[in-house]
Amino acid sequence: MDTLPEGFLNDLETQGWAYCDTLICDSLRAQLLDIAGLFWKRGLFHAAHIGHLATKKADPVIRGDQICWLDAHMPQAAIQDFLAFATHLQNTLNATYFLGLRSQEFHFAHYEPGFGYKKHLDQHRNNPHRKISVVLYLNENWTADDGGELCLYGPENTPIEQATRLIPAPGRLVVFRSDLVWHEVLPGRKPRWSLTGWLRDDFLLSNG
Ligand SMILES: O=C(O)CCC(=O)C(=O)O
Numbered sequence: 001m002d003t004l005p006e007g008f009l010n011d012l013e014t015q016g017w018a019y020c021d022t023l024i025c026d027s028l029r030a031q032l033l034d035i036a037g038l039f040w041k042r043g044l045f046h047a048a049h050i051g052h053l054a055t056k057k058a059d060p061v062i063r064g065d066q067i068c069w070l071d072a073h074m075p076q077a078a079i080q081d082f083l084a085f086a087t088h089l090q091n092t093l094n095a096t097y098f099l100g101l102r103s104q105e106f107h108f109a110h111y112e113p114g115f116g117y118k119k120h121l122d123q124h125r126n127n128p129h130r131k132i133s134v135v136l137y138l139n140e141n142w143t144a145d146d147g148g149e150l151c152l153y154g155p156e157n158t159p160i161e162q163a164t165r166l167i168p169a170p171g172r173l174v175v176f177r178s179d180l181v182w183h184e185v186l187p188g189r190k191p192r193w194s195l196t197g198w199l200r201d202d203f204l205l206s207n208g
Pocket residue numbers: 109117122135149150183184185194196
């Protein structure tokens with residue numbers, strides 16, 4: 001597998017986040033979108049929850065996506081290719097930054113128009129094992145007029161005017177520190193598809 005671009009690792013190190021539009025090829029993106037659509041038709045998505053363990057609940061005003069967890073044993077070649085890429089990313093981050101990443105969890109996510117995900121950190125307060133967040137946008141096309149931006153806030157939790165806004169462009173891959181980077185998904189004007197997950201420093205027993 002290709003080495004990660006130097007600028008990508010530099011950005012992750014210095015600003016806590018990085019993105020690249022060329023790491024995942026368009027045919028893999030398209031195949032993953034097809035699989036997500038198929039799983040959606042089969043009724044395999046469910047409303048995402050917020051919180052952890054006892055405080056876990058669904059609240060679509062805060063978090064409006066529907067999700068479908070991937071299972072490492074799923075036979076689809078595109079899922080296996082993506083998981084191989086995530087392992088490559090994990091190994092590179094371990095070799096470069098000694099992060100001790102040991103497992104991964106990923107889900108497809110689907111936001112209907114008008115739904116987003118309010119400002120949050122991905123690392124749960126009482127469960128620090130999510131270290132690196134990874135989001136791949138699967139949308140066929142997306143323009144600034146379609147909304148649905150990912151807003152990445154500065155380390156001091158700066159106001160939204162100073163946040164970086166990334167549109168969920170086809171094949172765009174965003175990686176950020178789960179413990180540091182406050183972020184938000186703005187409501188979009190059309191259905192928004194992604195594959196989202198975390199590189200963890202523990203061995204995962206169950207998703208959530
Ligand atoms: O889809 C995105 O842009 C980010 C999703 C997100 O923040 C999450 O699922 O925790």
